[in-house]
Amino acid sequence: MAMLGFLILFPLVVAGVLLVVRNNRARNVIVGASALVIGLASVWLVVSYLGAPWITYDFYSPVVDYVCMAVSVLIAAAILYFGIKYKNLWACVLAAVQVVGSLVFEFGFAHDVLVTEGLYLDSLSLLMAFIIGVIGSGICVYALGYMEDFQAHEPEGAKDRRPTFFALMFVFLAAMFLIVFSNNMLWLFTGWEITTVCSFLLIGFTRTEEAIKNAFRQIIMNLLGGIAFLAALYVMAIQFNTLSFLEFLQIGIANPGMVVLPVTALAFAGLTKAAQMPFHTWLLGAMVAPTPTSALLHSSTMVKAGVFLLIKLAPIMMACPVPSVMVILVGGLTFLFCSFMAISQSNAKRVLAYSTIANLGLIVACAGVGTPEAVWAAAFLVLFHAIAKSLLFLCVGTAEHHIGSRDIEDMDLLFERMPRLARFMMLGILCMFIAPFGMLLAKWATLVSFADTGQVALIVLLAFGSAATFMFWAKWLGKLSGIAARPENVEAKVHSSEWVAIMVMAVLVILCCIGLPIISWAVVEPYIYSVFGTVGQDISSSNLWIASILSAFIAVVLFAGLGRSKAKKVDIYLAGVSRDNAERTFSNSLSGESTASARNWYLEGIFGEKRLSPFGTACCTVIIVIAFAAAAVGVPGLF
Numbered sequence: 001m002a003m004l005g006f007l008i009l010f011p012l013v014v015a016g017v018l019l020v021v022r023n024n025r026a027r028n029v030i031v032g033a034s035a036l037v038i039g040l041a042s043v044w045l046v047v048s049y050l051g052a053p054w055i056t057y058d059f060y061s062p063v064v065d066y067v068c069m070a071v072s073v074l075i076a077a078a079i080l081y082f083g084i085k086y087k088n089l090w091a092c093v094l095a096a097v098q099v100v101g102s103l104v105f106e107f108g109f110a111h112d113v114l115v116t117e118g119l120y121l122d123s124l125s126l127l128m129a130f131i132i133g134v135i136g137s138g139i140c141v142y143a144l145g146y147m148e149d150f151q152a153h154e155p156e157g158a159k160d161r162r163p164t165f166f167a168l169m170f171v172f173l174a175a176m177f178l179i180v181f182s183n184n185m186l187w188l189f190t191g192w193e194i195t196t197v198c199s200f201l202l203i204g205f206t207r208t209e210e211a212i213k214n215a216f217r218q219i220i221m222n223l224l225g226g227i228a229f230l231a232a233l234y235v236m237a238i239q240f241n242t243l244s245f246l247e248f249l250q251i252g253i254a255n256p257g258m259v260v261l262p263v264t265a266l267a268f269a270g271l272t273k274a275a276q277m278p279f280h281t282w283l284l285g286a287m288v289a290p291t292p293t294s295a296l297l298h299s300s301t302m303v304k305a306g307v308f309l310l311i312k313l314a315p316i317m318m319a320c321p322v323p324s325v326m327v328i329l330v331g332g333l334t335f336l337f338c339s340f341m342a343i344s345q346s347n348a349k350r351v352l353a354y355s356t357i358a359n360l361g362l363i364v365a366c367a368g369v370g371t372p373e374a375v376w377a378a379a380f381l382v383l384f385h386a387i388a389k390s391l392l393f394l395c396v397g398t399a400e401h402h403i404g405s406r407d408i409e410d411m412d413l414l415f416e417r418m419p420r421l422a423r424f425m426m427l428g429i430l431c432m433f434i435a436p437f438g439m440l441l442a443k444w445a446t447l448v449s450f451a452d453t454g455q456v457a458l459i460v461l462l463a464f465g466s467a468a469t470f471m472f473w474a475k476w477l478g479k480l481s482g483i484a485a486r487p488e489n490v491e492a493k494v495h496s497s498e499w500v501a502i503m504v505m506a507v508l509v510i511l512c513c514i515g516l517p518i519i520s521w522a523v524v525e526p527y528i529y530s531v532f533g534t535v536g537q538d539i540s541s542s543n544l545w546i547a548s549i550l551s552a553f554i555a556v557v558l559f560a561g562l563g564r565s566k567a568k569k570v571d572i573y574l575a576g577v578s579r580d581n582a583e584r585t586f587s588n589s590l591s592g593e594s595t596a597s598a599r600n601w602y603l604e605g606i607f608g609e610k611r612l613s614p615f616g617t618a619c620c621t622v623i624i625v626i627a628f629a630a631a632a633v634g635v636p637g638l639f
Contacts, residue, residue: 001057001059001119003041003044003045003048004045004057004119004121004177004181005119006041007038007041007042007045007129007133007177007181008174008177008178008181009174010034010037010038010041010174011034011038011170011171011173011174011177012170012171012174014030014031014034014170015166015167015168015169015170015171015174016167017030018030018031018163018166018167018170019163019164019167020163021163022160022163024148027144027162027163027166028144028497031140031141031143031144031166032141032144032497034137034140034170035137035138035140035141036137038133038136038137038173039133039134039137039138041133042129042130042132042133042134042137043130043133043134045126045129045133046126046129046130046523049121049126050123050126050522050523050526051123051522051523051526052121052122052123052126052526053122053123053526053530054120054121054122054246054530055120055121055122056117056119056120056183056246057117057118057119057120057121058116058117059116059117059118059119060114060115060116060117060118061118064118064187065106065110065186068186068187068189068190069102069103069106071190071193071194072098072099072102072189072190072193073099073102073103075095075193075194075196075197076095076096076098076099076102077099078197079091079092079094079095079197079200079219079223080092080095080096082200082216083095083216086212086216088216088220090216090220091216091219091220091223094220094223094224094227095223097227098193098223098226098227098230101227101230101234102230105230105233105234105237106186109234109237109238110186110233110237110243113237113241113242113243115183115184115185115186115242115243115244117183117244117246118182118183118184118187119181119182119183119184120181120182120183120245120246121181122527122530123523123524123526123527123530124308124311124312124379124527125180125181126523127379127382127383127523127524127527128176128180128304128308128382129177129180129181131301131304131382131383131386131387132173132176132177132180132301133173133177134504134508135301135386135387135390135505135508136172136173136176136296136301137173138390138500138501138504138505139169139292139295139296139390139394139501140166140169140170140173140292140296141497141500141501141504142292142295142394142397142497142498142500142501142502143165143166143169143290143292144495144497145494145495145496145497145498146290146291146292146397146398146401146495146498147162147165147166147290147292148495149401149495150290161205164201165202165205165290168198168201168202169202169292169296171194171198172194172195172198172199172202172296172297172301172302173301174194175191175192175194175195175198176191176195176301176302176305177191178190178191178194179191179192179195179305179308180308182245183244183245183246184243184244184245185233185236185243185244185245185248186233186243188245189226189229189230189233192226192229192269192273192305193226195273195297195302195305196218196219196222196223196226196273197219198297199218199219199222199286199293199297199302200215200216200218200219200222201215202289202290202293202297203215203218203285203286203288203289203293204216205289205290205293206288206289206290208288210288211288211289213285214282214285214286214288217281217282217285218282218285218286221272221279221281221282222272222273222282224272224279225268225269225270225271225272225273225279226269228265228266228268228269228272229265229266229269231262231265232261232262232263232265232266232269235261235262235265236248236262239258239262240258245312248262249312249313249315249316252313252315252316252320253315253316253319256316256319256320257320259316259320260320260322260323260630260631261631261632263313263316263317263320263323264322264323264326264627264628264631265631266309266313267310267313267317267323267326267327268326268624268628269306269309270306270307270309270310270313270327270364271306271310271327271330271364271624272306273302273303273305273306273309274303274304274306274307274310274360274363274364275303275306275356275357275360276306276330276331276334276357276360276361276364276620277330277333277334277337277338277357277361277616277617277619277620278616278617278618278620278621278624280334280338280357280617283303283353283356283357284350284353284354284357286353287349287350287352287353290397291349291393291394291396291397291400292397294349294352294353294393294397295389295390295393295394295397296390301386303356303360304382304386306360306364307360307363307364307367307378307382308382310327310363310364310367310368311363311366311367311375311378311379311382313367314366314367314368314369314370314374314375314378314531315370315531315532316370317367317368317369317370318369318370318371319370322627322630322631323368323627323631324368324369324370325368325623325627326368326623326624326626326627327364327365327367327368328365328368328369328458329368329620329623330361330364330620330623330624331360331361331362331363331364331365331366331367331368332361332365332457332458332461332462332465333361333461333616333619333620333623334357334358334360334361334364334616334620335358335359335361335362335365335461335462335465336358336361336461336464336465336468336616337612337613337615337616338354338355338357338358338361338616339354339355339358339464339465339466339468339469339472340465340468340607340612341354341607341608341609341612341613342354342355342358342468342469342472343468343471343472343475343602343603343607344602344603344604344606344607344608344609345472345602346407346408346409346600346602347406347407347408348396348399348400348406348407348408348411348476349393349396349406351408351472351476352389352392352393352396355389355432355469355472355473356385356389358465358469359381359385359389360385362381362443362446362462362465363378363381363382363385365446365450365458365461366378366381366446366449369449369450369453369458371449371452371453371536372528372531372532372534372535372536373445373448373449373452373536373537373538374446374449374450374536375527375528375531375532375536376445376449376520376524376525376528376536376537376538377442377443377445377446377449377538378446379523379524379527379528380438380439380441380442380445380516380519380520380524381439381442381443381446383438383512383519384431384437384438384439384442384509384512384513385432385439387431387505387508387509387512388428388431388432388439388509389428389432390505391424391425391427391428391431391502391505391506391509392425392428392429392432394498394501394502394505395421395424395425395428395502396425398418398421398494398498398502399411399414399418399421399425402418402490402491402493402494403417403418403490408475408476408479408600409479409599409600411476411479411480412479412482412597412598413482414479414480415480415481415482416489417489417490417491418489418490418491418494419489419491419562420491420499420562421491421494421502422480422481423558423559423562424502424503424505424506425480426477426480426481426558427506427509427510427555427558428505428506428509429473429476429477429480430477430554430558431509431513432469432473433469433470433473433474435547435550436513436546436547436548436550436551436554437509437513437547437551437554438512438513438516438547438551441516441539441544441547443462443466444538444539445537445538445539446462447459447462447463448538448539449538450462468607475600475601478598478600479598479600482598510551510552510555513547513548513551513552513555514548514551514552514555515548516544516547516548516551517541517544517545517548520537520541520544521541525537579593583595584596584597
């Protein structure tokens with residue numbers, strides 16, 4: 001329990017220190033050392049409790065309950081302040097509803113509901129702790145160099161607000177640890193809302209009109225989820241007289257018909273946090289934030305809080321049709337529509353955003369299916385998506401600062417201009433959609449688990465969504481791998497802190513792909529066995545080991561020869577009709593001049609946002625409304 005408390009409280013202490021430290025060198029030391037401590041503590045915790053079942057810790061303190069209530073009030077006050085300042089009525093209304101609801105809940109219903117076992121630990125929490133502690137702290141290190149360049153591009157005389165930025169990053173880490181370790185649902189709710197307000201402040205960090213607009217979109221949508229979460233707490237306290245997550249899960253598994261409404265409300269909260277349709281626009285808008293924000297909050301960790309909650313609810317989903325069907329359909333349709341919309345994007349961060357939403361949809365659908373096999377697939381989708389997408393976000397941020405663009409079409413010859421970075425970026429893309437890397441194996445397990453349900457619609461959604469996934473990743477990979485010149489190498493200007501973080505992510509991708517059979521045996525299978533009493537592995541161990549060996553081989557091939565300078569330099573060959581090799585121009589068949597170039601096909605007229613987004617949003621909205629109507633009238637068999 002001491003280690004759990006340390007991981008929750010230590011980042012808060014670091015955040016407080018960073019808020020007052022103005023010296024750049026001191027900040028670098030504090031962030032680097034703190035990130036190392038958090039990373040090592042997370043790894044130690046995982047290694048110490050490998051294969052652990054659900055372990056609860058006796059810890060109850062009314063002081064903590066009051067602190068959580070005070071935090072909720074402060075969060076609402078902050079939202080009200082910014083809502084009034086920027087004249088956003090909806091943010092003010094929803095913040096007022098939530099704070100009044102929280103106070104009434106605390107003093108009217110929750111005051112006499114005791115949760116003596118406030119903290120817990122299981123294998124899924126260990127997996128999340130690894131993601132938060134290692135990947136999250138690595139992104140904080142990356143932010144040191146990135147934010148130095150960011151500040152350098154600010155107007156002369158602009159206030160340096162990096163202390164606030166780094167303080168928010170570490171507060172966010174503390175809140176995520178609170179979410180994954182809290183058995184007391186009131187504490188979990190507090191961490192949930194802290195991540196929401198941290199995201200709001202970081203999205204609006206630049207204070208531009210666009211950033212403020214997108215920050216409010218995020219806070220409004222996530223406040224809706226927060227109010228639904230609070231409604232679920234009301235039902236738990238009034239109907240079941242408990243706020244223990246473990247007790248609630250036990251009640252739900254034994255009597256699924258009794259928990260339809262609170263599970264539906266919690267699932268709705270998870271859908272908003274995971275940016276599923278119709279709430280996907282907040283994640284797309286969040287891409288205006290600095291790249292470390294995108295990587296930490298909106299790719300690897302914050303959105304994972306939503307799917308973490310849904311995976312926890314998976315055993316109930318399997319026997320509770322209303323929330324299950326809602327989650328399956330919303331997740332499946334989100335995966336399908338967002339995968340297709342990613343095809344029409346040339347902005348690299350926007351492609352990553354759509355890919356994130358789509359893959360979260362796949363995880364959500366697995367949680368809705370709720371079988372041991374689907375949960376096994378979901379756990380690996382969470383892990384590999386977090387690592388690979390963090391690597392890609394960091395690479396895109398560094399590339400943008402050094403080639404002046406985040407557009408995929410401007411990444412011509414990146415393999416020559418930034419050879420190391422291009423290889424790291426290619427590794428992240430390969431992990432997302434190519435065999436034998438872990439993400440594709442998890443998708444194959446997803447397909448098998450969907451097939452076991454006998455629902456053809458699920459298989460169709462996965463098949464067509466995966467085809468779209470292949471198309472947009474392949475286009476980007478092809479652009480990166482082209483070699484046709486010897487342009488200037490600009491990698492020497494990349495900060496060492498950025499290289500450290502990028503290489504940590506790359507090593508994690510390789511190690512997790514190679515160690516997939518071990519992760520399955522030591523982490524994922526113990527969790528599934530502790531919940532379902534069976535092992536939910538769809539892919540044989542021998543096939544996992546084959547994929548492991550092939551992943552190691554591909555990684556060696558990808559990075560072999562990096563750093564050598566003996567490659568022969570030759571002019572570009574343009575079929576003997578070249579006019580200017582440097583500019584890649586040649587004489588065409590009409591004796592005119594043409595430029596040799598490679599450009600991708602984006603099919604905007606077919607897969608554009610304006611065409612697909614309204615339809616997907618409408619479908620998912622209708623599904624959610626029907627689900628709540630069914631849950632409210634207490635007819636779990638309506639679907």
